[in-house]
Each structure stands twice: as structure tokens, then as C-alpha cells.
Amino acid sequence: MPELKAARPWFAGIDSTVLQQNVKRLDTAYKNFFEGLRFPKFKNRSNFTSFTFVMGVKIQGNKIYLPKLGWMRFHSSRPIPIGFTIKACTVRKRQNGWYVSLRIEDKSVPDYTTKPLKDVVKIVGCDMGITKLVHLSDGSQIENPKFSTTKKAKRTLRIRSRRVSRKAKGSKNRKKAAQKVGLLHQKISNKRQAHHWKVAKKIVDRKIDGIALEDLNISGMMRRCRVKLEEKTGRFLKNGQAKKKGLNRSISDAGWGELILKIEYLAVKQGKVVIKINPKYSSQECRKCGHIDKSNRDGEKFICTECGYHEHADIGAAKTIRDRALKLVRGDSAKPGACT
Known part of the structure; x- marks a missing residue:
């Protein structure tokens, strides 16, 4: 990643966790290929439609803060329950706009248990x-x-x-x-x-x-x-x-x-x-x-x-x-x- 940033100065405008997650996605794609699945598809600006933040995401009412992008308004479909923290935020581009999905966690909540x-x-x-x-x-x-x-x-x-x-x-x-x-x-x-x-x-x-x-x-x-x-x-x-x-x-x-x-x-x-x-x-x-x-x-x-x-x-x-x-x-x- 440091070599890529040196070769492409415009990487400085992208959050570091987003870049790291993309490298992980590429690694997963190649692992799947070596396990017998198809060769990874090339992604360019037109067909790369999602990226993930792991740190620094904040929410206040109907506003969300994304690192390197700042505060922006969004439609909050449901409030985050009390006690839960944001672990990751994925931004996806769809045909009718941009969508944000949050992964939240509360370690005090027990896992679901299935019947033996x-x-x-x-x-x-x-x-x-x-x-x-x-x-x-x-x-x-x-x-x-x-x-x-x-x-x-x-x-x-x-x-x-x-x-x-x-x-x-x-x-x-x-x-x-x-x-x-x-x-x-x-x-x-x-x-x-x-x-x-x-x-x-x-x-x-x-x-x-x-x-x-x-x-x-x-x-x-x-x-x-x-x-x-x-x-x-x-x-x-x-x-x-x-x-x-x-x-x-x-x-x-x-x-x-x-x-x-x-x-x-x-x-x-x-x-x-x-x-x-x-x-x-x-x-x-x-x-x-x-x-x-x-x-x-x-x-x-x-x-x-x-x-x-x-x-x-x-x-x-x-x-x-x-x-x-x-x-x-x-x-x-x-x-x-x-x-x-």
C-alpha cells in the first residue's frame, strides 16, 4: 500500500481503511480463483460500485460523517439501538442513488441459540x-x-x-x-x-x-x-x-x-x-x-x-x-x- 500511495498521490484523498478493505477484497477474489472459482473481474471507475469504511464513521440524526468525505445528509431508515457501536459502513451505488449500510455490534447481547x-x-x-x-x-x-x-x-x-x-x-x-x-x-x-x-x-x-x-x-x-x-x-x-x-x-x-x-x-x-x-x-x-x-x-x-x-x-x-x-x-x- 505505501508503494501504491507513492505512485498515485491522489490516493491521499481516500480513507486508508477503504484502501485496505479493497486490497482484502482483491486477496479474497484471488483465493477463490485458486480454489476453483472464476478469475477476478477487472474493476474500473464505472463498475466499481461499493466501498467500506471501518473506522471514523459518525451519525447525528439524519447526518452521517464519512472520513475524507465529511458530513452529509441521508435518510435514516431506522435508529441505531442504544448500546450498539458502528463496526463498519458500506457505501453502495445503485441505479437510483447511493445507499449506506451499517454493521453494528453490542457484545453484551447474547448470540442466538438453536434447538439441539x-x-x-x-x-x-x-x-x-x-x-x-x-x-x-x-x-x-x-x-x-x-x-x-x-x-x-x-x-x-x-x-x-x-x-x-x-x-x-x-x-x-x-x-x-x-x-x-x-x-x-x-x-x-x-x-x-x-x-x-x-x-x-x-x-x-x-x-x-x-x-x-x-x-x-x-x-x-x-x-x-x-x-x-x-x-x-x-x-x-x-x-x-x-x-x-x-x-x-x-x-x-x-x-x-x-x-x-x-x-x-x-x-x-x-x-x-x-x-x-x-x-x-x-x-x-x-x-x-x-x-x-x-x-x-x-x-x-x-x-x-x-x-x-x-x-x-x-x-x-x-x-x-x-x-x-x-x-x-x-x-x-x-x-x-x-x-x-
């Missing part, structure tokens, strides 16, 4: 879906609004993106058009986040001791299909990627990962246990005879080819996930790899 597994009696199983966002083992289903994949949303996004491409590169009109696209994405994201919080609260507030969730590899589910080549001519063959593109878009719109994080957060606050279960064959396994076959399932219908047992495929999968979690809690002998 041996005391867990009642569990609800959750199966994530696209037609319905969540299928629950009690037979209920939660709707999926599909905020970005509706006909109206896709048409609006297509029109605004076309307007961006028709503007001259580097022009102010192109930046204005791009900002409108960003505002649409932000609006969709805000709606999705609000819906996720409502769904998570609806699930966690039930009279249960634990929640069984699928241990999903979402990035693996959205990975591109392998390329198929004709042996003689070397021409590319159809590999189903065009059809999978729509599925990937629906999975991204559902936001399963964000929803699971919110469920875990609210469950910890209420002292409830979250158990992640391997969902392998959960929607193909017959709950009556245990027969596993891909042909058991036809869309949302489940009809066992062995014994004829039938029910809703996704609700049956949620019940299977619940039963696997109960086996894990009770210590019953489960199939290898059935629970994680």
Missing part, C-alpha cells in the same frame, strides 16, 4: 420449484410471481435493451438508456427480495422445530450443456442448450439461493433448526414401496410404475425430504448419501 437436534420433533420439508416457488410437506404451496420472466417484463426489458444498442457508444444518451435498463432490473430485484422475505417468514413462523431444505448445487444446475460433435464431419449437433436457456432463466428468476439464506436467517432468530438434505431422487422415489424410477414422474404427476401409488410429485418430494431429515435427527439408519 435431539429436541427436534416436528419438521416441515421444503421442495423448491418453478411453477410454484415452494412446495411444503404439509401439502401447501407458495406461488412464484415470476417477476422477470412474465410476458410484460420480458417485452419491457427487450425494448429498453434495444434502445441502448441503438445509441452511439460513449454518448450521454446511451448512458441514460442504460440507466433505465438498470432501474428496471433494480425494480424487479426489489420486488423479488420483498417476496422472499414474506415467503421465508411464512415458512419459519409455523409451529415447527426444524426446517428441511434441499442442498442444491444451483450453479451446477445452470451450467451449460456439453458440446456434441458429429464424429465424421465435426459439425455441432443439438445438445439441448436452447431449451435449457429458458430453464436457467426461470431458476435465476426464482432466486432459490437468496430465499434459502433468508429462511436460515429467520430460523436462527427464532431458535429453529435448518437441516440441508441431499435431494437426489426425492421426486422419483415412491413413498409407499421405495421404488425409484425416472418414469414414475410425469410433470407434476407421480404414479409409481411398480405399485401404482400416486400423488403430487413436488409435494411428495417435500415429504421425502422431511422424512430424510427426521431419520437424521432420530439417528435412524438411513441410506448412504441420503442425508447431509
Whole structure:
């Protein structure tokens, strides 16, 4: 850092803790790369949209003091509780303005404690879906609004993106058009986040001791299909990627990962246990005879080819996930790899 400051005198106008946090972020990005994730993306002035202060942040009413920037007005969404101190402050740039998020701490407040597994009696199983966002083992289903994949949303996004491409590169009109696209994405994201919080609260507030969730590899589910080549001519063959593109878009719109994080957060606050279960064959396994076959399932219908047992495929999968979690809690002998 001293060498960077000597080479770039304008670094003196930036708070030292901000520079240190950015170096830590870069270090984390390279560590992730060496562990198998993608190479770090280059950040410039246009796409570097957040920075963090660790010291020197003060708040007085509707004013906040940021080191090297001074006092400025902001909208305080909620007051800081008495006894808490500011540990860090992150400033983010979004399409409709700048946002400040504070990390506060009070060491006298005890940590949340979850219920021991041996005391867990009642569990609800959750199966994530696209037609319905969540299928629950009690037979209920939660709707999926599909905020970005509706006909109206896709048409609006297509029109605004076309307007961006028709503007001259580097022009102010192109930046204005791009900002409108960003505002649409932000609006969709805000709606999705609000819906996720409502769904998570609806699930966690039930009279249960634990929640069984699928241990999903979402990035693996959205990975591109392998390329198929004709042996003689070397021409590319159809590999189903065009059809999978729509599925990937629906999975991204559902936001399963964000929803699971919110469920875990609210469950910890209420002292409830979250158990992640391997969902392998959960929607193909017959709950009556245990027969596993891909042909058991036809869309949302489940009809066992062995014994004829039938029910809703996704609700049956949620019940299977619940039963696997109960086996894990009770210590019953489960199939290898059935629970994680």
C-alpha cells in the first residue's frame, strides 16, 4: 500500500481503511480463483460500485460523517439501538442513488441459540420449484410471481435493451438508456427480495422445530450443456442448450439461493433448526414401496410404475425430504448419501 500511495498521490484523498478493505477484497477474489472459482473481474471507475469504511464513521440524526468525505445528509431508515457501536459502513451505488449500510455490534447481547437436534420433533420439508416457488410437506404451496420472466417484463426489458444498442457508444444518451435498463432490473430485484422475505417468514413462523431444505448445487444446475460433435464431419449437433436457456432463466428468476439464506436467517432468530438434505431422487422415489424410477414422474404427476401409488410429485418430494431429515435427527439408519 505505501508503494501504491507513492505512485498515485491522489490516493491521499481516500480513507486508508477503504484502501485496505479493497486490497482484502482483491486477496479474497484471488483465493477463490485458486480454489476453483472464476478469475477476478477487472474493476474500473464505472463498475466499481461499493466501498467500506471501518473506522471514523459518525451519525447525528439524519447526518452521517464519512472520513475524507465529511458530513452529509441521508435518510435514516431506522435508529441505531442504544448500546450498539458502528463496526463498519458500506457505501453502495445503485441505479437510483447511493445507499449506506451499517454493521453494528453490542457484545453484551447474547448470540442466538438453536434447538439441539435431539429436541427436534416436528419438521416441515421444503421442495423448491418453478411453477410454484415452494412446495411444503404439509401439502401447501407458495406461488412464484415470476417477476422477470412474465410476458410484460420480458417485452419491457427487450425494448429498453434495444434502445441502448441503438445509441452511439460513449454518448450521454446511451448512458441514460442504460440507466433505465438498470432501474428496471433494480425494480424487479426489489420486488423479488420483498417476496422472499414474506415467503421465508411464512415458512419459519409455523409451529415447527426444524426446517428441511434441499442442498442444491444451483450453479451446477445452470451450467451449460456439453458440446456434441458429429464424429465424421465435426459439425455441432443439438445438445439441448436452447431449451435449457429458458430453464436457467426461470431458476435465476426464482432466486432459490437468496430465499434459502433468508429462511436460515429467520430460523436462527427464532431458535429453529435448518437441516440441508441431499435431494437426489426425492421426486422419483415412491413413498409407499421405495421404488425409484425416472418414469414414475410425469410433470407434476407421480404414479409409481411398480405399485401404482400416486400423488403430487413436488409435494411428495417435500415429504421425502422431511422424512430424510427426521431419520437424521432420530439417528435412524438411513441410506448412504441420503442425508447431509
